Amino acid sequence: MNYADKISNAELEVMKLLWGAAGPLPFSEIRVQLQKSKGWEKSTVNTLLRRLAEKGAVHVEKRDVALYTPAISEDEFQTQVERDLIDRLYQGSAKNLVAALCSRGALSESDIDELKAYFRMGGGKP
Secondary structure, three states: OOOOOOHHHHHHHHHHHHHHOOOOEEEEHHHHHHHHHHOOOOHHHHHHHHHHHHOOOOOEOOOOOEEEEOOOOHHHHHHHHHHHHHHHHHOOOOOHHHHHHOOOOOHHHHHHHHHHHHHOOOOOOO
């Protein structure tokens, strides 16, 4: 499933919290963390988690308490978002995206030098 245009910005904040966790998180911990960082009430957090579960982005394991884990990795999500952006705005061409970034001054000379080195090394992680 493509989550790129299915996960709202608020839902993405929940996903980021889950991606950063070492394992499953109970609702109470998710609620406390999002209340501190975002000021969200219990009902908001509950709604966001329910929507993410309905979309298949989050697994819910019901024990004594509900435990939440991401059903999609952060890397998979980023790849989907990147592909969606490139397809919608740059006719499916990553080269067109990079050219646009260069022509708009979004990449510094240092960024360009790093990209050149990246490509010379065969495209490994920068």
